[in-house]
Amino acid sequence: MGKEERDPHTGYLTTGHEWNGIIELNTPVPRVIYFFLSAAALFAIGYWILMPTWPLGTTYTKGLLGDDVRKDVTHAVKQAALDRAVWSARIEKESFADIQKDTALMEAVRETGHTLFGDNCAACHGRTAQGGKGFPNLTTQSWLWGGTPAAIAETIRVGINSTHPDSRTSQMPAFGRDGMLPRADIDKVVAFVRSLTHPGAKDLPADKVAAGKALFAANCAACHGEDAKGNPEMGAPNLTDPFWIYGGDAKTIEATVWNGRQGHMPTWEHRLSALDRKILALYLVDLRKPSP
């Protein structure tokens, strides 16, 4: 205790202290440690000279390179947009029809549209754009507001029942809640609506359907049309096809007619550029192609 001794295994001297049986060797610090310490410090000093680093009261050293991440990223985003201009400029300029004919451009539309749609629209319309309860399927031929690329692009720009001043507005009235139709009549008109997609279903007696048909003509046709095939002027859906926003079972249809509906599709004018919106419209038109 208290005496410096030589450790037989390493050959180094101890410090001469012992704590509860623990002793320490006084091994000199290996050179390589000083080397790496200096190397790390040199790297740091070099970095400090080149880059903004040290605070000086009310300002800071800017570094010889004058680097600024904010400028860098702004430049990178701009440069990337310029690099894309080979195809994006054409999409901006050319007509929908011309773009659709160009397979190379459409490839860019598909690639870009996938992520744009996935990050912005899929939350509502689903990753495959097939919709979900309350959110329309965008892969069908049946469109609330018209299925031309221009109409779709316009829907995306202004939204539906959105906060945009030019928003498309659509309103399915609350016939039951607002007392426009008694429960019994709603029952009948629901039966009629169901019969459009389930002709001759057992639970839809012909007289009820007929009564419903009359009620439909009086109350609903103004929006959904005499033939119930919808009206893209008012965003009223086609009720004769198998695609439903809210659902085609008796209970849901009844809820729709009783409480009304006012779907909300946000406006994307301030969130997505005109180019992005055009790409999305083209992307959607392209998506629905395979399924007639």
Add this chain to the structure above:
Amino acid sequence: MFGFHYRLERKAIGLVLAIIGVASIGGIVEIAPLFTIHQTVEDAPDMRVYTPLELAGRNIYIREGCYACHSQMIRTLRDEVERYGPYSLAVESKYDHPMLWGSKRTGPDIARLGGKYSDDWHVAHLNNPRDVVPESVMPAYRFLSRAELRTDDLSNHLKAQRRVGVPYSDDMIANAAADAYGQAAPDSPQAEGVAKRYGKATNIRAFDGKPKDLTEMDALVAYLQILGRLTDAAYKPMASAEK
């Protein structure tokens, strides 16, 4: 050096003082100048404060630990700007006590979420994320629609906020509970006061679809719909660069 240490390690107080001294420098050099260097927080004259309802929603966001999965900080990187929008500025969280920048993105960044989706969507999503996003791993928060929002202590919240530096007026503090109610009940008499105190652009809607009840869902959705919209400052650097 080793000789000096050999002596230092015999003095407990000396060791303590040395540790405190050595360990203080870094923090002082990095934190203090953030208060003195003016450019640290950008100027944004249009910056507005959270309404009481939004503040209550923010507290629910904190309470539920949403920050464990969502960042609110778009970094200065090309891919982030292209995916989420303009990079976040310091001024945008200048009234955030504490900040909620986050450190993990199990879910996407939501710094620019306000206005991206509809209130209905948020309600559906919070009730069960998998109803609208089948791939989601986010928890369901059904209880928010059932829970009545506590408003009796909102004035205290605003007062404490003012004490730490958020410019709430006496009027705002006095009417905090009524304003919280009014913001989620557009047809109520209280709604007017909200617009008067917090500006015409304030979202005044029945966020949870039920104008009569003031629920925690109202508050949380009101908060989510204001994310990134307290000021337009973030859009300026990008826009001016385009010219």
Add this chain to the structure above:
Amino acid sequence: MVAQLTKNERQIALVILLVMAAVGLAMAAGGRNDPFGVHGALVMVVAILGMFGVISGYYAPEPPEDRLDSYYDAPSKFGIIAAMIWAVIGMFVGDWVAWLLAYPDWTFDAAWASFGRLRPVHTSGVIFGFGGNALIATSFYVMQRTTRARMPDQLSPWFVLLGYNLFCVIAATGYLMGVTQSKEYAEPEWYADIWLVIVWVTYFVLYMRTLARRKEPHIYVSNWYYLAFILVVAMLHIVNNLAVPIAWGSAKSYSLFAGVQDAMTEWWYGHNAVAFFLTSGFLGMLYYYMPKRAQRPIYSYRMSIISFWGITFFYMWAGSHHLHYTALPQWVQSLGMTFSVMLLIPSWVSAGNALMTLNGAWHRVRDDAVLRFMMVAAVFYGLSTFEGSFMAIRPVNSLSHYTDWTVGHVHAGALGWVAMITFGAIYASVPWLWKRQAMYSAKLVEAHFWLALAGTVIYVFAMWNSGIIQGLMWRTYNESGTLAYSFTDSLIAMHPYYVARAIGGLLFLLGAVVGCYNIWMTIRTAPSAAPETAADRPVLGGAVLQPGE
């Protein structure tokens, strides 16, 4: 426990508990409509139970004078058991949240069981509950033995340990009720923060009083690290938790800082919580238990000095590496990055010093799973600090930040380093403390070792994979020059890794359960220790043991 206290200490304990009960009552009354009141009631009940305990032992005979001939180890025993209980709770919740990320509906539609509320129960449970108890317990053990002095009294160690565990319980139950400040690793609300300050100051004073009684003129390295841990954590905790409560009777407070200043303060705290809680404290542990177990001298005293001061100085600058490319000014990011890189050197010097200490004892590493725990810990310490310094480089961080890579790094450090060194130290201490020849079953220690190693490796590899895939998917561009994947695409790609991680975590948890059983059985077997030598006892009187120079 009460019987070990002197009459005087019993009286003080009663007064403290009475004050606590009164404070608890006031909190319960003031916070009737608030979780604050629940915590008040909890404090009150705990204090009253404590009073019953003290009163029932009040008339026990005074502890014999010869107690001063031995170290006071009862608190260390308690702390080790508490650490193991928290380990199982914390890791069980960790594995639960891991499964939740793979199967989000494995919950009961209850608010308290959602991911966001459970996650801090996990992080606080393992860091503060498991890690903190292990640090306090081993620091008491190590500080007495390396100073050859018994703690100055019997009451303050209990105040520290029990008070600290009360803090942990308030923290964990608070999260379940939704009480949180949201500051990572500093989530407990203002009143819990204040309580921790009181506990911590007592801890510091106890440490200093013991050091003042030391019979060894030189303070051993372990104590430098434990001291740095206590001091710097106090500093960080107080500054980062400055907040204004909205009212007496409410759990809610608002942080004094906002936005960018708050972010920097939080990560100055958060990073150094890692540094001084999860690194310094555990290095203190390593510096005692590893040479003891390996029966080898510390390889280099001089390297100890370099690494200690390097770590203490450099770490404090590195916090801004959590904020690269954010709204934090770039100059601070430069400082954070460069200091993180320099930090690697002292970190590796400590890892190297630890591993070189094993020179001449590799046969023991082979045969003794306890020492192997410590050896693997030192390796993972080296690995995770290398990884950390690498991730602190801005372009690397641009990929890793926000992803599971960070989580992988955390658990390389947490499982591989923190938990492994703790298990090693606990397995070494238990027979010493309870005066047994050895652990009940060496085979079970071996089993625990392999479960822990397999669990760590699976966890860390799964997270490296998921993190890097995630980071790359977020920034991959297609031929057209636009983003190739949506966020959801990356989410789907994570699923298999999340399942793998949860399985790895389950193995690790199983190992801890095996450890609990083994410790329990060791305590239950009859004492049969090696005979005590003079070195196992404190030195009395004014003797100084070794030359000062």
